[in-house]
Amino acid sequence: MNCITLKDLHFSYPGTINVFSGLDMQIKDGEKAGITGTNGAGKSTLFLLLMGLLKPQCGTISLWNQSMKTEQDFKQARLKTGFLFQDPDDQLFCPSVEEDIAFALLNRGVRKDEALRKVDAICDRFAIGHLRKRVPFHLSWGQKRLVSLAGILITQPELLLLDEPTAGADERVVSTIVEYLGSYGGTVIISSHDRDFLAATCSSHYHLQESRFESVH
Numbered sequence: 183m184n185c186i187t188l189k190d191l192h193f194s195y196p197g198t199i200n201v202f203s204g205l206d207m208q209i210k211d212g213e214k215a216g217i218t219g220t221n222g223a224g225k226s227t228l229f230l231l232l233m234g235l236l237k238p239q240c241g242t243i244s245l246w247n248q249s250m251k252t253e254q255d256f257k258q259a260r261l262k263t264g265f266l267f268q269d270p271d272d273q274l275f276c277p278s279v280e281e282d283i284a285f286a287l288l289n290r291g292v293r294k295d296e297a298l299r300k301v302d303a304i305c306d307r308f309a310i311g312h313l314r315k316r317v318p319f320h321l322s323w324g325q326k327r328l329v330s331l332a333g334i335l336i337t338q339p340e341l342l343l344l345d346e347p348t349a350g351a352d353e354r355v356v357s358t359i360v361e362y363l364g365s366y367g368g369t370v371i372i373s374s375h376d377r378d379f380l381a382a383t384c385s386s387h388y389h390l391q392e393s394r395f396e397s398v399h
């Protein structure tokens with residue numbers, strides 16, 4: 183089964199040239215796909231379209247073989263998807279790290295004591311327990327990256343969309359992410375300019391350029 187199928191997708195930002203004019207793409211369920219592409223090729227835009235945060239002018243987006251037609255369709259799909267924004271400042275908005283990490287669980291109706299137990303576990307795994315009471319806005323870039331990741335992984339999503347997860351991250355953060363992805367059983371799409379990181383984490387490699395999504399061997 184395909185996790186993602188895009189057919190003849192057209193998208194442009196208001197008043198600008200087309201980012202995509204006829205993009206086709208398929209990602210299988212369970213695939214770990216790395217995406218490369220030059221600056222401005224549309225990798226972040228692609229993720230925003232997959233999350234339903236941008237709407238294509240035409241073409242179809244199917245997730246788990248279901249065509250995404252309405253906001254409700256995307257809402258359901260988002261419950262099963264973890265999206266790491268390229269800029270962690272777009273992701274973190276709570277007054278404390280602990281609240282940010284627990285947010286998605288509480289938003290899904292998980293009880294507070296259970297959510298906090300899961301926060302304990304993921305903070306241990308990512309060695310960020312000492313940051314729990316800190317204000318996310320004041321963290322370093324790499325710390326923000328780990329907290330953002332913890333906040334999306336805590337729900338154990340079936341699909342992970344990671345937009346340049348290693349940008350600005352030190353070796354420890356990178357190896358924490360590599361280790362996590364090594365034991366992750368879902369579908370992952372990673373946009374990155376770091377080919378070594380993609381080789382360490384992905385089973386397939388695609389290049390995005392001028393609306394073409396092509397497999398790289």
Ligand SMILES: Nc1ncnc2c1ncn2[C@@H]1O[C@H](COP(=O)(O)OP(=O)(O)OP(=O)(O)O)[C@@H](O)[C@H]1O
Pocket residue numbers: 195196198201219220221222223224225226227228
């Ligand atoms: N909000 C916006 N309004 C107008 N144009 C935008 C907007 N966001 C992105 N773009 C343009 O859309 C194109 C695709 O941008 P996008 O950020 O998706 O590329 P990218 O492949 O992720 O690039 P990078 O590797 O630099 O992160 C670029 O030409 C960019 O300037």
